[in-house]
Amino acid sequence: MNSAILTHTLSKSFGRTIAVDRLxxxxxxxxxxxxxGANGAGKTTLIKLLMNIIRPTAxxxxxxxxxxxALAGKAFSRIGYVSENQEMPEWMTVAGLLDYxxxxxPTWDRALEQQLVRQFxxxxxxKLKNLSRGMKMKAAFAxxxxxxxxxxxxxxxxxxxxxxVRDELIEGLIERSPETTxxxxxxxxxxxxxxxxxxxxxxxxxxxxxxxxxxxxxxxxEVTVTLESPxxxxxxxxxxxxQPQTADCVVRFIHSANDESTAAEIAQFFPIARDISLxxxxxRSIFLAVAxxxxxxxxxxxxxxxxKGTAA
Numbered sequence: 001m002n003s004a005i006l007t008h009t010l011s012k013s014f015g016r017t018i019a020v021d022r023l024x025x026x027x028x029x030x031x032x033x034x035x036x037g038a039n040g041a042g043k044t045t046l047i048k049l050l051m052n053i054i055r056p057t058a059x060x061x062x063x064x065x066x067x068x069x070a071l072a073g074k075a076f077s078r079i080g081y082v083s084e085n086q087e088m089p090e091w092m093t094v095a096g097l098l099d100y101x102x103x104x105x106p107t108w109d110r111a112l113e114q115q116l117v118r119q120f121x122x123x124x125x126x127k128l129k130n131l132s133r134g135m136k137m138k139a140a141f142a143x144x145x146x147x148x149x150x151x152x153x154x155x156x157x158x159x160x161x162x163x164x165v166r167d168e169l170i171e172g173l174i175e176r177s178p179e180t181t182x183x184x185x186x187x188x189x190x191x192x193x194x195x196x197x198x199x200x201x202x203x204x205x206x207x208x209x210x211x212x213x214x215x216x217x218x219x220x221x222e223v224t225v226t227l228e229s230p231x232x233x234x235x236x237x238x239x240x241x242x243q244p245q246t247a248d249c250v251v252r253f254i255h256s257a258n259d260e261s262t263a264a265e266i267a268q269f270f271p272i273a274r275d276i277s278l279x280x281x282x283x284r285s286i287f288l289a290v291a292x293x294x295x296x297x298x299x300x301x302x303x304x305x306x307x308k309g310t311a312a
Contacts, residue, residue: 003062004029004151004181005050010059012045012205019045021205022059027183027198032173034192035185036287037202043185046202047155050183051081064151077105080144080180082137084156090129094122094139098146105147116142120168134165141169145176152176154184158191170195193283201290208290219258220286221278225251228272237269242293249274254281254289 005027012020020042027033035043048054050063052071061068064078071079092100098117102108117124120138128136137157144152152173158166166188173182174195186192192199193213200210209216223241227249237244240257251270255262255278266276281289 034196042205080149080152095124113146
């Protein structure tokens with residue numbers, strides 16, 4: 001399958017601070033790919049690298065088959081980009097904004113524009129400076145979707161929006177998904193879970209995992225083991241067992257590896273188990289489990305070298 005976005009050891013440093021660390025990412029064409037991670041993980045920096053807003057320190061990125069360093073002018077007629085902090089000409093009316101943008105995009109679809117205006121209930125005669133944040137985001141979405149770009153890049157598009165506005169924007173994205181690739185960063189995990197096909201987790205500039213949402217959901221399970229009698233946690237538990245804890249006759253942990261022999265492996269570690277249950281986890285719980293595991297992970301040699309360099 002072809003990749004709409006492809007990076008190879010992509011890196012970006014600001015002085016001694018590493019924002020994106022040797023990142024290898026492949027976003028399949030036609031995917032709705034959600035990039036998640038804590039504040040400061042490098043999500044916005046990565047998007048700025050992909051959009052050629054800033055230049056990488058090392059490595060490379062391809063967007064729709066073009067080197068990201070070459071993205072300029074007409075190349076952006078194939079990319080829709082909406083940022084949480086996107087600047088807009090607030091002295092314009094909504095109609096004036098759409099008229100202005102229309103001239104730059106040969107593929108602009110007037111019928112789709114009118115559909116989006118109705119769908120988002122955009123007030124064409126009002127100036128942008130007089131609109132709510134939610135309505136401004138609707139105008140930004142309409143102006144980025146109306147020319148049917150094969151790639152849509154969204155940086156925290158739902159931040160601070162009320163649920164109704166989020167639902168309307170997501171509905172607009174889903175309607176475009178059969179004809180485009182959507183790449184977005186967001187903290188709104190519940191919304192992402194409802195419509196994304198792929199997900200990547202970024203931590204301190206490193207991509208910890210990147211996979212289909214269905215695979216991720218199958219991989220993470222909350223495990224509860226009920227024992228015949230209280231017993232301490234066994235030593236040398238598998239590294240895929242996250243946050244193990246015990247209370248009386250119950251042991252709980254999160255299993256993070258897609259392994260058909262999971263139940264048999266658990267039974268080997270707990271031969272006095274009376275019951276073993278494996279329950280699916282929502283994305284938010286998976287996110288928290290991975291984040292907590294990352295805090296207790298030993299730093300890599302590269303990180304240790306970076307710390308030494310900073311100390312020097």
